[in-house]
Amino acid sequence: MSAILFIAGIFLFIGSQGMEFAWNRLSITELLFGDRWEPTADPPRYGAWPLIAGTAWITAVAMLVAVPLSFAAAIYVGEFAKGKQREWLKVLIELLAAIPSVVWGVIGLQVMGPILQSVFGLQSGLNVLNAGIILGLMAAPIMTTIAEDALKAVPESYREAAEALGATRWQVVRKVVLAHARPGLSAAVLLGIGRAFGETIAVLMASGHRLMPPGSVFDSAATITATIAAELGEAAVDGDHYQVLFVLGLVLFLITFSINLLADWIVRGRRRA
Amino acid sequence: MSLLKSTRRLQHLVALGLLSTLVATTAGCWRSGLTRTEVRNLGSDTMLEVAGAWAEAYDKVAEHSVITVSGGGSGTGIAALIAGSIDLANSSRKLKDKERKRAEARGRNPIEHKVGYDGIAIYVHKDNPIASISIAQLKALYGDGGEITRWSQLGIDLGDPKLDPIVPVSRQNNSGTYEYFRESVLGGASGRFKPQCLNLNGSKDVVEFCGQAKSAIGYSGLAYATKAVRLVPVIKKDGSPAVMPSNDSVIDGSYPISRPLFMYTNGEPTGATKTYLDWILGDDGQRVLQAHGYPPLRKL
Numbered sequence: 001m002s003a004i005l006f007i008a009g010i011f012l013f014i015g016s017q018g019m020e021f022a023w024n025r026l027s028i029t030e031l032l033f034g035d036r037w038e039p040t041a042d043p044p045r046y047g048a049w050p051l052i053a054g055t056a057w058i059t060a061v062a063m064l065v066a067v068p069l070s071f072a073a074a075i076y077v078g079e080f081a082k083g084k085q086r087e088w089l090k091v092l093i094e095l096l097a098a099i100p101s102v103v104w105g106v107i108g109l110q111v112m113g114p115i116l117q118s119v120f121g122l123q124s125g126l127n128v129l130n131a132g133i134i135l136g137l138m139a140a141p142i143m144t145t146i147a148e149d150a151l152k153a154v155p156e157s158y159r160e161a162a163e164a165l166g167a168t169r170w171q172v173v174r175k176v177v178l179a180h181a182r183p184g185l186s187a188a189v190l191l192g193i194g195r196a197f198g199e200t201i202a203v204l205m206a207s208g209h210r211l212m213p214p215g216s217v218f219d220s221a222a223t224i225t226a227t228i229a230a231e232l233g234e235a236a237v238d239g240d241h242y243q244v245l246f247v248l249g250l251v252l253f254l255i256t257f258s259i260n261l262l263a264d265w266i267v268r269g270r271r272r273a
Numbered sequence: 274m275s276l277l278k279s280t281r282r283l284q285h286l287v288a289l290g291l292l293s294t295l296v297a298t299t300a301g302c303w304r305s306g307l308t309r310t311e312v313r314n315l316g317s318d319t320m321l322e323v324a325g326a327w328a329e330a331y332d333k334v335a336e337h338s339v340i341t342v343s344g345g346g347s348g349t350g351i352a353a354l355i356a357g358s359i360d361l362a363n364s365s366r367k368l369k370d371k372e373r374k375r376a377e378a379r380g381r382n383p384i385e386h387k388v389g390y391d392g393i394a395i396y397v398h399k400d401n402p403i404a405s406i407s408i409a410q411l412k413a414l415y416g417d418g419g420e421i422t423r424w425s426q427l428g429i430d431l432g433d434p435k436l437d438p439i440v441p442v443s444r445q446n447n448s449g450t451y452e453y454f455r456e457s458v459l460g461g462a463s464g465r466f467k468p469q470c471l472n473l474n475g476s477k478d479v480v481e482f483c484g485q486a487k488s489a490i491g492y493s494g495l496a497y498a499t500k501a502v503r504l505v506p507v508i509k510k511d512g513s514p515a516v517m518p519s520n521d522s523v524i525d526g527s528y529p530i531s532r533p534l535f536m537y538t539n540g541e542p543t544g545a546t547k548t549y550l551d552w553i554l555g556d557d558g559q560r561v562l563q564a565h566g567y568p569p570l571r572k573l
Contacts, residue, residue, distance in 0.1 A: 035468075040446045041455075042462035050468070109478070114485055123440050123488045126471065204474060209445070212468040220471050230474055234346040234447035236371075241447075 014253060018246030026244065031251075037211045037222075039231065039241045046244050048251070053213035054128070054221030058203060061132025061217055062139055062196040067189060070140040074147035074188075079173050090148075097141035101202040108134040108206025122218055126208030129217040134206050135199055139192040146191060150184020151177055183266045190263035194256045200225040224252050309339045310545040316350020316363030319391060319449055319476065319494060320534055323565045324363050327553055330561050334552070338545040347449045354537055355381055360546045362537040365391060365449035383537045388553055390568040392495035392523040393454060393530040395505040396483040403429050405515035407508035408529060411458050414490065415441055417465035424488065431487060442479050442491030443470035450476065453532050454492050492530075495523070496566025523568035531568070 022028075026046060034047020077089050112133060113125030154177050162172045178185070208220025209230070228245050235242040314324055321344035328340035350362035355376045368376075368383055376383050395411070397403055403424075406414075410427065413419035421427065423437045431437065443466055444451040455464045473479050479493040484501025495518050498504060506515035509529040522528035542550050552558050559569035 036465075038446070038465055040452070040462075041465050110481075117485065121435060123436065123438065124471065124482075124486050126482070209472040209474070210469065211472065222472070230445040230472070231447050234348045236348065237352075 011253065014246055014249050018243045018250060021240055021243035022247050025240065026247065031244070031247065035213065037227070039235075039244060044240065048224070048248060050211045050213045051222055051224045051227050051248070052251075054207065055197060055223040055225070057128045057214050057217070057221055058131045058135060058207060058223055059193055059196045061128055062135035063189065063193060065133050065136025066140045066143055066192050066196075069136070070143035070147055070188065070192070071185065073140070073144045074151055075173060075178075077144070078148045078151040079177065080169070093141050093144050097145070099138075101138065101199060102205075104134050104138055105202040105205030108202060112206065120218065124208060124220060126206060127218050127220045128207065128214050131203045131207035131221070131223075132217065134202050135196045138199060138202065139195045142195060143188045143192040146188035147181075147185050150181040150188065153184060154180045183269065187263040187267045190259050190266070194259045194263070197252070197256050197259070198225060200229045204229055224248050228252075309337055312338055312340045312361060312545050312549050313359040314340055314342045314361040314363065314536075315345060315353050315359045317347040317365040317449060317534070318344045319347075319365040320363040322496075323389070323562055323567055326561050326565055327558060330557070331549060331552060334557070335548070338549060340549060346447070348447070351383070351537065354383060354539055355379055357381070357539070360538065360542075361550070364535045364537060365532065366452060367535065368537065382540045384539075384541060386536045386538065386542075386550060386554070387533045387570065388536050388550075389534045389559070389562045389570055390523050390531050391534055392518040392520075392528055392568060393450060393457075393492050393532070394495045394498065394518040395507060395530075396480055396491045396493060396498075396502045397505055398483055398485075398487045398489065399501055399503050400487060401429065401431065401503060403427065403503075403505055405506040405508055408458055408510065411507075412460070414439060415443070415454075415466055415470065416459045417467050419467065422469075436488040438488065440486055440489040441467060441470045442482055442489050443472050444476075444479065444493075445472050445474050450492070450494065454530070457530055457532075494566075495519075495568070498566075520563060520568040521572070524570075524572060534567070 031046055031048050032052070033049050034045060035049050036045040036047045037050055038045045073089075073093065077086055077093070081089055108130050109126070112130050115125070116122060116127070116130055117125035158176050158180065159172055162176045167175070203223050204226035207222060207226065209222045209226060210220035211222050212219075214221040228248055231241070232245050235245060314328065316324075321342070324342045328342045331338075331340055347362075347364040347366055350359070350364055351368060351372050353359045354362035355372065357379075362383075368385065373383065395406060401424075406427070410421060413421040422439055424431055424439055425437055443454075452462075455462065455466070458464075459466070471482070473482060473491075476493045476497050479491040480497045480499055480502055483489045483491045484499060490505075495504075504518055506517045507529055508515045516522050516528045518528050518531075523531040536550065536553070538546060538550070541547075553562075554570070556573060559571070559573055563569045563573060
């Protein structure tokens, strides 16, 4: 109940901060599809397409990194690891989830950047790939935990039945456990996407913050969250720039909210069935 | 067992409490028991480091005042001055008309004090052989629609065709440095940067990036120079000499991309604020500024 109140309150606050400008002076088509984000130029332009595209690119790369990593980890911890080893691994994964995002950002900026630059012969190591890898690593632990829960929820009797039919361990995992855990696994991916979408400081540091839709993973890019974080501090309160950042926040909120809702719906749907 | 534990915890808490009181009292005694006037100083992130250094150095000479310093940006500092919550606002730009109007509406009278300079240096990787760059070239390189996108257009060969495209490095669009660069190189607030620019979030980040990326060019405060980068001499217009950014060339005005740094007070300063400001403008304060890489108001 209090959670609902909080969410409604946040929604109202963000909405109220940006609404006046959104109604009167902002073209929503320009915001969503305009390709120039120049809020401090004269006259300003508020095209958030580069930010939306950057967010989507970086999140996609993050998932390409996080899904195989977290699923493999979940399968190993849930199905193969035994006793002490299993406990240790679980603690370790939870510890990984506790690394602050600014630390990940520094890793992206000072470690990953130069590495990518020399491995791929790039001009700049601050790009979609860097931010995506960092975000993927950040999202993986929580995805692993949720995926492992999904695997655990598959009844033991299914595994025993499959083994009784002569299936190998790997066949059991692939044909029985994964098939039954699919909704839970999808929820894990969606929550990971939500996490990656909403992350701020690490992407701000690792992405290069170039206000252009990226054309490849080696291009620098900017995200919605990083833009809000970088610009809100100096935008005059109640000015157009300030308000448009809140409108951006609203867009972001709606996206993550629907992703979470979708994840929840998938998990619930599974339980009822 | 649990009772014993909680008693222990209590003991720790009491000990900690006593210790902190002790520390507080000793610290108080050092100041010969006098009450100290607080001067609240807030604003520009560019000036944050030197503002902190001023406060620290001043603390050693002034018995009766204590300076509290924080950052947040020039706009934040001026807003706080208008709100009346601080005594001194640091700003790396002049007051905007809008801000002056807002201040007057609140019955405030912001007065400007020039406290030093900041040279905006052009940074490239240390292996980049470029001898000089003109303001017009910078405009064509950074400005939207400008035709310079490759080092070869400036007659520079970085040894690898992959490095030929220039990576222009800029700052986030609300930093004072960004605004100043736009004004002095791209021709005012209507000037637009190329969308290809990377917009890094700190003065230091720009310099660090240029030290790592061979084909990058960036602008940032003179004070942030490191061994991994080179400073490029700048030509004001055709026919004028290339000037290396330095304290001297900024003070005598020959280096074209430099700006004054300001502190704003509400009305003419009085009391502890006035004493502090006078000290900053005096030789001692200016020496602190110079030691931190910023050109002082005059040759010392």
